[in-house]
Amino acid sequence: SVAAASGGDVVLIGRAADIVETMRLSRRHEKALPGIDLPHELTYSADIEAVREAGIVLFAMPSQAQREAARVLAPLLAPGTAVVICAKGIEKGTGRLLTDVLEEELPGREIAVLSGPGFAADIAKGLPTAMVIAARTIEIGAVLAQALSGPTFRLYPSTDRIGVQLGGALKNVLAIACGIIEGAQLGDSARAALISRGLAELSRFVEGHGGEGVTVMGLSGLGDLVLTGTSHQSRNLRFGIALGREGTAAGWSGDLVEGAFAASVASGVAAKKGIDMPITDAVARIIEGTLDVKTAIGQLMTRPITQE
Numbered sequence: 689s690v691a692a693a694s695g696g697d698v699v700l701i702g703r704a705a706d707i708v709e710t711m712r713l714s715r716r717h718e719k720a721l722p723g724i725d726l727p728h729e730l731t732y733s734a735d736i737e738a739v740r741e742a743g744i745v746l747f748a749m750p751s752q753a754q755r756e757a758a759r760v761l762a763p764l765l766a767p768g769t770a771v772v773i774c775a776k777g778i779e780k781g782t783g784r785l786l787t788d789v790l791e792e793e794l795p796g797r798e799i800a801v802l803s804g805p806g807f808a809a810d811i812a813k814g815l816p817t818a819m820v821i822a823a824r825t826i827e828i829g830a831v832l833a834q835a836l837s838g839p840t841f842r843l844y845p846s847t848d849r850i851g852v853q854l855g856g857a858l859k860n861v862l863a864i865a866c867g868i869i870e871g872a873q874l875g876d877s878a879r880a881a882l883i884s885r886g887l888a889e890l891s892r893f894v895e896g897h898g899g900e901g902v903t904v905m906g907l908s909g910l911g912d913l914v915l916t917g918t919s920h921q922s923r924n925l926r927f928g929i930a931l932g933r934e935g936t937a938a939g940w941s942g943d944l945v946e947g948a949f950a951a952s953v954a955s956g957v958a959a960k961k962g963i964d965m966p967i968t969d970a971v972a973r974i975i976e977g978t979l980d981v982k983t984a985i986g987q988l989m990t991r992p993i994t995q996e
């Protein structure tokens with residue numbers, strides 16, 4: 689909503705009235721975006737009724753909260769409202785894609801997906817950012833891209849909602865893997881190999897769900913993996929570094945780590961569908977504590993030699 693504020697009438701709706709009031713008075717959210725002034729154009733509300741007026745609604749809550757939020761907002765969203773998933777994940781209990789979850793909870797609304805490389809803080813500071821917005825048709829994608837883009841925030845429309853959302857969900861798992869490599873001091877060459885082979889398995893996963901494998905070479909996939917696999921701003925990377933260094937995530941502070949959910953869900957779904965996902969499987973098992981980093985690397989390096 690911060691990025692979109694330059695283009696129109698944007699209301700940021702929050703659940704906690706005290707935080708919303710502080711944002712309104714100070715134009716700051718020190719916990720989420722320390723030291724960053726929010727745009728003058730943005731307005732704030734703690735009353736979810738405000739969503740009734742919206743033509744486009746950004747669902748900017750964690751993946752595992754998307755269904756619950758949809759249930760709360762369902763009576764208020766008019767038919768045809770565009771609902772944009774900003775989360776990067778897969779539903780934990782069911783393994784369902786978030787587009788399926790929201791289409792189930794919000795029938796008759798246009799469900800779109802916003803993904804790609806962009807830290808909230810960078811976007812809020814007005815640093816140049818490019819992301820992708822996937823919708824049911826390219827016309828809807830183009831309208832949303834136009835409406836949400838701004839002078840420093842550029843959106844590319846796409847129709848591959850499956851590829852775009854799985855790129856966002858699975859790059860988090862691969863960012864954890866990059867962190868493990870960094871924490872265990874396995875070297876930059878290993879990270880480059882992981883990014884490349886990780887994209888190969890991500891592409892298989894996307895195709896196994898009916899998406900386009902080539903999408904993962906774009907902003908949501910390669911773009912976001914390069915960002916979060918190398919920048920210490922990434923919570924997934926930092927979580928992976930702790931895992932690689934300590935061998936356990938027991939001491940993790942509690943920041944949201946979407947890849948920790950996605951790893952076990954994707955690993956389970958891939959096993960059921962017969963999709964080969966060795967890196968994702970290893971990350972899931974390292975997180976659950978049934979595999980150590982050294983053994984995982986040994987297993988990955990001694991898999992049968994196959995064509996790239």
Ligand SMILES: NC(=O)C1=CN([C@@H]2O[C@H](COP(=O)(O)OP(=O)(O)OC[C@H]3O[C@@H](n4cnc5c(N)ncnc54)[C@H](OP(=O)(O)O)[C@@H]3O)[C@@H](O)[C@H]2O)C=CC1
Pocket residue numbers: 702703704720748749750751753754756757774775776777806807808809944946
């Ligand atoms: N942070 C980033 O740089 C980026 C994040 N994302 C993705 O966006 C998603 C959210 O991430 P992020 O904003 O960092 O996470 P946060 O943990 O900061 O959560 C964002 C907000 O979601 C709200 N929320 C939680 N549960 C619910 C619920 N059931 N109903 C309504 N609101 C709820 C929280 O409200 P409350 O304060 O009231 O608890 C909080 O303000 C993730 O999937 C992440 O991968 C994507 C790109 C960049």
Ligand SMILES: O=C(CO)COP(=O)(O)O
Pocket residue numbers: 776804805806807808863912915916921922923924925944946
């Ligand atoms: O997805 C993100 C930026 O594109 C945010 O990454 P983290 O959730 O790892 O911080």
